[in-house]
Amino acid sequence: MSITLKDDSSSEDEGVMLKRVYKDAKHSKKNSKRVKNDLPNGNSDSDEDEDIIHAARKKQKREKKGKKPKTEDGEKVLKEIHNNGDEKGTNTSEPNGRKKVKKEKTPKVRKIKKEEAKYDDEDEDTMLAKIASQSAVVKSPSWASSVDFREPSEDFKWWENQDNEDDTIKWKTLKHNGVIFPPAYEPLPAHVKLYYDGKPVDLPPQAEEVAGFFAAMLESDHVKIPTFQKNFLRDFLAVLKENGGTRNGVEIKAFDKLDFTKIFEYFQVQKEQKKQLSPQEKKQLRLEKEEFEKPYKFCEIDGRLEQVGNFRIEPPGLFRGRGAHPKNGKLKRRVYPEDVVLNLDKEASIPEPPKGHKWGEIRHDDTVQWLSMWRENISNSFKYVRFAANSTLKGMSDFRKFEKARMLKDHIDKVRTDYKSKMKSPKTLDRQMAVATYLIDVFALRAGGEKSDDEADTVGCCSLRYEHVTLRPPNTVVFDFLGKDSIRFYQEVEVDTQVFKNLKIFKRPPSGPGHQLFDRLDPSILNKHLQNYMPGLTAKVFRTYNASKTMQDQLDLIPNQGTVAEKILKYNAANRTVAILCNHQRTVTKGHxxxxxxxxxxxxxxxxxxxxxxxxxxxxxxxxxxxxxxxxxxxxxxxxxxxxxxxxxxxxxxxxxxxxxxxxxxxxxxxxxxxxxxxxxxxxxxxxxxxxxxxxxxxxxxxxxxxxxxxxxxxxxxxxxxxxxxxxxxxxVQLKDKEDNSTVALGTSKINYIDPRLSVAFCKKFDVPIEKVFTKTLRDKFKWAIESADENWKF
Structure with missing residues (x-):
């Protein structure tokens, strides 16, 4: 038996997790019903809309052939997503056409029995063994017992056999072992308490766990933020109320009277004990953990063994959004099997859920690329278990994305001619569409979209407001706004004269602070317009195209001379140019x-x-x-x-x-x-x-x-x-590279926006080992590019 120490995405310290041993918990049947009503039929309302598109295409093709649409077609997916997208609950249609909102009750967490709350003063080995025995283990189905879990098959080179078959169907057979749940909470020892106004507080285990999340972060900058404190206290008191309040009658009201010191000190002791483990003991734990996770790391798709991405359910904790996110400090609630939807083929064995639980739903949707999904409570969006970055389907998806960006080369001149001609259109919508396309094309702005009041105030091109743009004659524009992940976008740029004039028109009274700059435009309208130039063209494609085109231009300027280190320095300089174009910033690390x-x-x-x-x-x-x-x-x-x-x-x-x-x-x-x-x-x-x-x-x-x-x-x-x-x-050279890249994140553009075949061609042409440019993970992810591009390949 092996041990799951910690999920990578956890906000809780690994040292803390070692002692916070978990037990299985039953979840209410009411919550199981909620999941079935709440979850859409196989698709997401997140940024990744590829599954929706494929489902819709599949429906259209059936209709052309005169077939009746299946119950799980694209239209139903879109409809259910619309109906279920409200954070408050499920929308149901009334005869008058209005939507009625059914309020959703928050499921109560099972109370832990007294005998479960006992604490034994165990040594480290006993504790670690206990973690293994009490983890929420999912038994491997029959297909896994005969599988040799090694690296996925390497003889399937899909990029050498591209065909025109319908890509709506993602797989014919799909088998997997489900997901790994975080272990259940084990209460703190009796002498470790939260204090309020100098008095010890006897908390129910559910509230004590939430208090522990805050205590574990006591020395971080997050807990000093008023919004973080306010959101934490609200959710902490809500959990406390759900579970009957404090057990010794202490009434908690004010945050500044809470004292987490004793819990924090206890966690620090656990961290120190973990640090004292020898390298051999740590290695042994790691090997046991890997052995336990092995059945979940792979799935069988169409008879091939493929790697799974993140197969762990994210543990509960306190939300830490980037920047001044309004939900910082809110409680990320625990996910139970009843919240999870599994996707397999109809003949596959269904993984057994943890004892005392059942899965929320079992799907057989071959038009999507996810294996499991559930709804998280912070933004009411869906989380997915998908195929790993080096999997066949992900590779095909990357290939299509970069090929679509390459296709834009043949249409970009027409797009630019058209938006320049519409700059003087008598229609305001045409002018706004032209200016927005110009900004997305020239300055790599994201399209942007609507944000609710409880989300971070991040914007893109279509959602720019009056105050985000400052005009300085004759043609200088200052952009200053929060972009994706609350990263500030600040640039002073020179624009075409007509663009400057149009922006000035868009800012005329009665427009003022708080008003939309492009008040007649949104991403859906813009993307629909872009489809007229090229099938599948969206605002997102421009970023990939301009990033790859810029990288190609920069690499063409590099002379084939110097040491490998000098060539890498020049390659990184080219990559940095792209990262700056895409506004991929990062803060200087503490250890820099x-x-x-x-x-x-x-x-x-x-x-x-x-x-x-x-x-x-x-x-x-x-x-x-x-x-x-x-x-x-x-x-x-x-x-x-x-x-x-x-x-x-x-x-x-x-x-x-x-x-x-x-x-x-x-x-x-x-x-x-x-x-x-x-x-x-x-x-x-x-x-x-x-x-x-x-x-x-x-x-x-x-x-x-x-x-x-x-x-x-x-x-x-x-x-x-x-x-x-x-x-x-x-x-x-390496030191200069380190200093130059201290505030620029090169990885995002290299992985997501620059065609990997450019990097491969650079390495082959300049005799630079591919290991100097791509890590092992990226070499696996971009194997198709490494084997298909030569030194003469051009974007």
């Missing part, structure tokens, strides 16, 4: 300054070592300086104090290295039940460092370099200096 300092110090040490070797050459042959005076020009660049600082740093690092080595070796021996390394071994290692320290001291006093016998040769020393110069050059 330390990382830069260490890299700079390492370069400084390499420079010192080079100077040291040059001094040694002059000791062996003083005539070398007359032969090549420039070569020895830098030997006096370092001051005495700087050299002593470098000596001290090297010695301290060497001592620390041997101490860690000693601890690591003994941990390994202890795990293998072998005798530990004697202390004399550590003393011997440290003795070598002491000798090195004395050597540096002598060199500093006498000015004479002491080298081992094998380096007492001028040619050998010059060879060592040449190697050092290469390392210095590469390190300096």
């Amino acid at each position: 300054a330390t990382s830069v300092q260490k890299a700079s110090e390492r370069i400084e040490e390499l420079e010192w070592q080079k100077v040291r070797y040059k001094r040694a050459i002059l000791q062996l042959d003083k005539s070398q300086q007359k032969k090549n005076p420039k070569y020895f020009k830098e030997i006096d660049d370092l001051s005495k104090e700087e050299e002593l600082t470098i000596h001290k740093r090297i010695i301290e690092r060497e001592r620390e290295k041997y101490k860690r080595k000693f601890e690591r070796e003994n941990d390994k021996r202890k795990f293998d039940k072998e005798d530990p390394i004697p202390d004399s071994q550590l003393l011997e290692w440290l003795g070598k460092v002491d000798d090195l320290e004395k050597l540096y001291e002598r060199e500093s006093k006498t000015g004479k370099v002491e080298l081992r016998e094998s380096l007492q040769d001028v040619d050998k020393l010059k060879l060592q200096i040449e190697k050092l110069e290469k390392r210095i050059t590469n390190s300096a």
Whole structure:
């Protein structure tokens, strides 16, 4: 049996999760009914609308053939999504055509029995074993028992056999093992309490869990935000009320009287205990966890073994949205099997749900690419378990996306000619459509859409408001708004004269702050208009096209010369140009300054070592300086104090290295039940460092370099200096790259917007190992690009 330590998407610390052992919980039948009424018939109202489109296409083709539409066709999907999209509940039609909203009751969480709340002061091994035994285990269905869970089949090269078959049907057979649920909550020990106004509070387990979510984050910046505190307190009190209030009569009202210190300190102890685990123990836990998860990592689709994406249900916690999100601090409620819809083929074995539970619904929808789905309570949207990034279907989807962007090359001139001609149209809608298309095309703005009052105030092109755009004659426009993920978009750009005039018209009175700039336009209208130029063309395609086109133009400027590190630097510079175009920013990480300092110090040490070797050459042959005076020009660049600082740093690092080595070796021996390394071994290692320290001291006093016998040769020393110069050059290039990319996120554009075949062609043309550009994960994801593009491939 293996252990699920933590879901990657969890907001709770892994150390906290280790002690928060869970038990199975029954969920009300009422909630099961709610799920069936609440969930749409197989599709999402999220950004990923591909499933809806395919379902609608399938319906159209059936109608053309004179067949009756199936019950799960595109029209029903769209209708149900519309009916179920309201966060308050399910909309039902009345005879008068109006929509009536049925209010949805929040399901109560099962109360935990007293005997379940007992705490045993267990050691770490017992605790970890308990996690394994109490995890919500889903038994593997019959198909999995005979499957060899290794890497998916590599002989299926779909990109070599592209055909024109109907792509509405995604699969013929689909088998999988369902999802892994987070373990149930185990109460804190009796002596660990939340305090209110100095008094300990006896909480029911459900409320105690929520208090623990906040306590675990006590030192983070999130808990200092008033919105976070307000939302947490509201949801915490709601859970407390649902479960009968406090057990000792303490009435909680004000946030500032709550004291989470004791719970926080308890969690810190658990984190420290986890840190004390030896590398071998951590490895063992990881292997057990991987063994437990193995049946869920793969599914069988059309007889092939494919990898599954995130097969874990996200655990409960406190929501942490980006930026000033109005829902920060709200409680992400627990998801139960009754909330989950599974999608398999009709002949597949249905995975067994955790004991005492049943699945919300079983679907057999072959027009969608998800395996499981459920509705989350924060934004009332759907979460999906989909195929992994390196799966066949995801690869096909990526291929079609980039090919569609390439198709735009043949239509872009017509699009640009058309929107320029409509800039002076007498119709306001035509002018707004032309300006919006121009902004999306030239400045890579997202289309944007309607936002509800309880969502973050993020906007795109079509939802820009009066205050987001400032006009500076003659033709400068200042954009200042929050884009996707609450990342600020601020740019001062020069636009065409007619665009400037139109924006000025759109901002005329009675327009003012709060009014829509494009008051007659929305993304659906714009996308419908774009379909006239090219089938499948949407505002989203422009970003992919412009990102890939910009990357192609930048790569064409790179000369095929220099070291691999220098070529990578230029590649990253091209990637950075695309990331800036797409506004892919990031905040400087906390460890950035330390990382830069260490890299700079390492370069400084390499420079010192080079100077040291040059001094040694002059000791062996003083005539070398007359032969090549420039070569020895830098030997006096370092001051005495700087050299002593470098000596001290090297010695301290060497001592620390041997101490860690000693601890690591003994941990390994202890795990293998072998005798530990004697202390004399550590003393011997440290003795070598002491000798090195004395050597540096002598060199500093006498000015004479002491080298081992094998380096007492001028040619050998010059060879060592040449190697050092290469390392210095590469390190300096990497440091510059690190600093240049500190505020720009290169990954998003590289993964989602730049055609991967551009990167492959660059590597093949410039003899750069593909590993330098794509990680192992990306090499698996873009295998189709690596094998299909050569050095001459062009976007």
